[in-house]
Amino acid sequence: MILKKFVVFEGIDGAGTSTQIKLLRERDADKKIFFTAEPTEMPTGKFLRQILGGSQKASPQTTAYLFAADRAEHLWGEGGIVDQTKNGLTVVSDRYLFSNLAYQGVTCGEDLPKMLNSPFPLPQLLFFFDISAQKSIERVEKRGEAKEIYENEKFLNDTATRYRAVIDQYKKQADSGMRIVELDATLPKEKISDLIWNEILPIINS
Secondary structure, X not given: OEEEEEEEEEOOOOOOHHHHHHHHHHHOOOOOEEEEEOOOOOHHHHHHHHHHHOOOOOOHHHHHHHHHHHHHHXXXXXXXXXXXXXXXXXXXXXXXHHHHHHHHHHHHOOHHHHHHHOOOOEEEEEEEEEOOXXXXXXXXXXXXXXXXOOOOHHHHHHHHHHHHHHHHHHHHOHHHOOEEEEEEOXXXXXXXXXXXXXXXXXHHOO
């Protein structure tokens, strides 16, 4: 199932999704885009952020279930993604089920994340920010912020490999109806922003 007017940005930590979200906000002068992210700002999402930050402990399996619960409310809860699309807005989310399949696919295997995410609709458009783990870690370290538990080169290298496999798997599903645009995340941010805008504008105006 495809959810029309739903767009997702995906990539490992440091890939530049947050930067591009900021630039897209600046272009959205008519406020036709509803911006959101996962984990959400709901209680489930806040607890997940504590786990990712290392202040709370949880097993990889529990974390996978929490991501799915957070996503369910994000989609179908009052004022969530589905409601916003029904109101005619284009929804852009920084991360969605693909990051869950990649990150939790590394921490607890492929089967559980695949099962938990099977009920969720696919976006109309997916942007995949392709970048090496080494380059992403360089960017993360330049932030000067405390690292999350997944932000180390070994883990991100494994996750980048898993992400690639996830994206390739969906690319083979030609009948899914989801458009996938791969972006070289090392390009100048302004060029990436132009590429994104040209792809998303027809959806905004649909």
